[in-house]
Amino acid sequence: MLRMNCKRVKKGIPLLAGKDLPRKKLESLIDHLEKCPLCQQELEEYKLALERIKILAQEEEKKDWAEAEWKALMERAIAQKGERIFIPAGWLQKRKYALAFIPIMFIASIGIVYIFWNRLSLKPREIPFKPEKTIAQKVELPPLSPEKIIEVRTKIASPTAFSTAESAEKAETPETLTLVLVSPETGLKITWIFNKNFEWKEEEK
Amino acid sequence: MYEREKGLVELVLSGNSEAFEPLVKPYRKRLLYLAYRLTQNWDDAMEVCQETMLRAFKYLRKYDSRKSFKNWIFKIMLNAARNYIKKNLPFDTDSLGRIEALDLRPEEKQATKEFQSQLLESLKGLSPREREIFLLRDIDEWSVKETAKIVGCSTGAVRVHLCSARKKIKQTIKEKFPHWLEK
Numbered sequence: 001m002l003r004m005n006c007k008r009v010k011k012g013i014p015l016l017a018g019k020d021l022p023r024k025k026l027e028s029l030i031d032h033l034e035k036c037p038l039c040q041q042e043l044e045e046y047k048l049a050l051e052r053i054k055i056l057a058q059e060e061e062k063k064d065w066a067e068a069e070w071k072a073l074m075e076r077a078i079a080q081k082g083e084r085i086f087i088p089a090g091w092l093q094k095r096k097y098a099l100a101f102i103p104i105m106f107i108a109s110i111g112i113v114y115i116f117w118n119r120l121s122l123k124p125r126e127i128p129f130k131p132e133k134t135i136a137q138k139v140e141l142p143p144l145s146p147e148k149i150i151e152v153r154t155k156i157a158s159p160t161a162f163s164t165a166e167s168a169e170k171a172e173t174p175e176t177l178t179l180v181l182v183s184p185e186t187g188l189k190i191t192w193i194f195n196k197n198f199e200w201k202e203e204e205k
Numbered sequence: 206m207y208e209r210e211k212g213l214v215e216l217v218l219s220g221n222s223e224a225f226e227p228l229v230k231p232y233r234k235r236l237l238y239l240a241y242r243l244t245q246n247w248d249d250a251m252e253v254c255q256e257t258m259l260r261a262f263k264y265l266r267k268y269d270s271r272k273s274f275k276n277w278i279f280k281i282m283l284n285a286a287r288n289y290i291k292k293n294l295p296f297d298t299d300s301l302g303r304i305e306a307l308d309l310r311p312e313e314k315q316a317t318k319e320f321q322s323q324l325l326e327s328l329k330g331l332s333p334r335e336r337e338i339f340l341l342r343d344i345d346e347w348s349v350k351e352t353a354k355i356v357g358c359s360t361g362a363v364r365v366h367l368c369s370a371r372k373k374i375k376q377t378i379k380e381k382f383p384h385w386l387e388k
Contacts, residue, residue, distance in 0.1 A: 014371035015364060018342070020349055022364075045386050049375045050343055052385045056324040057344045061238055063247065070233070073255055077262040078222040 005032050009039050017046035210274040217265055225262055232275060235345060236282050242340050243286045245325050253289050257282040273351075280355045283337060290333070327377050335370040338363055343371075 009032050015021040016029060033039050065073075179192040216224035236257060240250035260281050268277055328336055334356070341352045342363070349367075353360045378385050 011368075014368045014375075017371065018367070020342070020364060020367060045379075046371060046375055048386050049378050050371070052378070052382075053324065053327060053343065053374065056322075056327075057238075060322060060324060061234070063237070063241075064234055065237065069251075073258055074226050076255075077258050078225060080259060080263050 006036060006039055009033065009036070010042060013039065013043050014046055017043060017050055211270045214265060214268060214270055214274070217262075225265075228274070229258060229261060229278065232278055236279070239279070239340060239345060240282060240286055242325065242328070242344070243283075243336065244290060245322075249289065249293070253282065253286045256285040256289070260285065276351060276354055279341075280357075283355060287333070323382070326381065327374055330373050330377055331370050335366045335373070338366045339370040339374070342367055 009029055012021055012025055012029050016026070021029065033043060175196045177192075177194040177196070179194070181190040181192070182188070210228060213224045213228040217228065233254070236254050237250055240253040240257075241247055244250050244253060257278065261278050264281075268274065328339070331339060337356055338352055341347045341355060342349065347355065349360050349363050353363045356363065
């Protein structure tokens with residue numbers, strides 16, 4: 001039992017000699033050291049070695065900078081240009097504020113992207129316009145005056161508007177004028193059929 | 206605790222370069238000795254310390270005034286020493302090996318070896334990381350936590366390297382300087 005403890009204790013003696021052993025291990029080591037003379041001797045040797053090294057180091061510390069050399073070095077250092085770096089404001093230097101700033105910036109950037117995306121998508125959609133084959137080359141919506149009618153197309157009146165006999169008769173003599181108006185924006189088609197013999201009569205009161 | 210240094214740093218950054226010397230002067234000796242023990246040569250140590258001072262002034266804006274200036278400047282020095290050793294001492298940094306590599310007559314080499322620091326002799330055989338940690342903890346008496354910050358590793362890693370370094374040093378002393386272990 002004592003041998004096994006010695007093996008474990010010897011691993012900790014170098015740190016114990018310099019008072020660097022963690023507290024957890026310290027108590028168990030001290031208990032063993034009080035009983036084991038071999039480990040005590042080992043510890044003493046380490047302490048002597050460290051002490052001797054420190055004394056040697058102190059004896060060696062006699063050399064110093066020559067004043068002229070030191071002054072020259074300081075002048076050389078000062079003559080340099082300092083490194084220019086961005087130094088954040090005092091409150092940003094505190095880590096907790098800086099860490100809180102990151103998610104805020106992230107959310108703000110998402111919000112900005114979302115707003116701009118919506119604005120871009122609000123343009124009116126252009127409905128593709130497919131003109132019919134029968135549409136005339138130029139269609140101008142006439143003003144209110146009935147005289148200005150632009151003839152777009154002339155065709156025989158629809159058979160549903162007249163009786164069979166009349167339609168046959170009309171087919172032979174083109175007395176109707178058909179005007180087809182098509183809106184290029186909405187595609188709305190308005191067909192006007194004019195009969196030359198039509199007379200508007202107001203109702204007599 | 207860092208008020209004096211904070212004030213001096215602010216003065217330097219505001220344009221008063223004269224405040225840089227009183228800021229770094231308290232640490233010049235310790236920086237020099239640590240550099241010497243890392244590079245094992247006074248000339249190299251001076252070069253490393255010069256590089257440290259130049260970098261400290263150039264990058265002073267990056268210094269966080271809430272932390273210790275001493276830790277910061279020693280960290281710069283450690284990095285400068287590592288870079289210097291890597292560039293200029295590509296072979297093993299064992300001091301005796303370096304002497305052998307010098308272009309000297311045999312009697313000159315022998316004399317140089319004899320005058321070699323006993324401290325450096327006892328540090329022979331340590332890895333670069335073990336040497337850094339041992340020098341900071343046991344010679345310069347930094348705490349384990351401060352050592353970890355300067356070296357750039359965890360406190361657990363510091364303890365592991367420290368334990369290993371002390372074992373090797375004790376073994377070296379037992380072989381070369383056994384009278385040191387006598388009371």
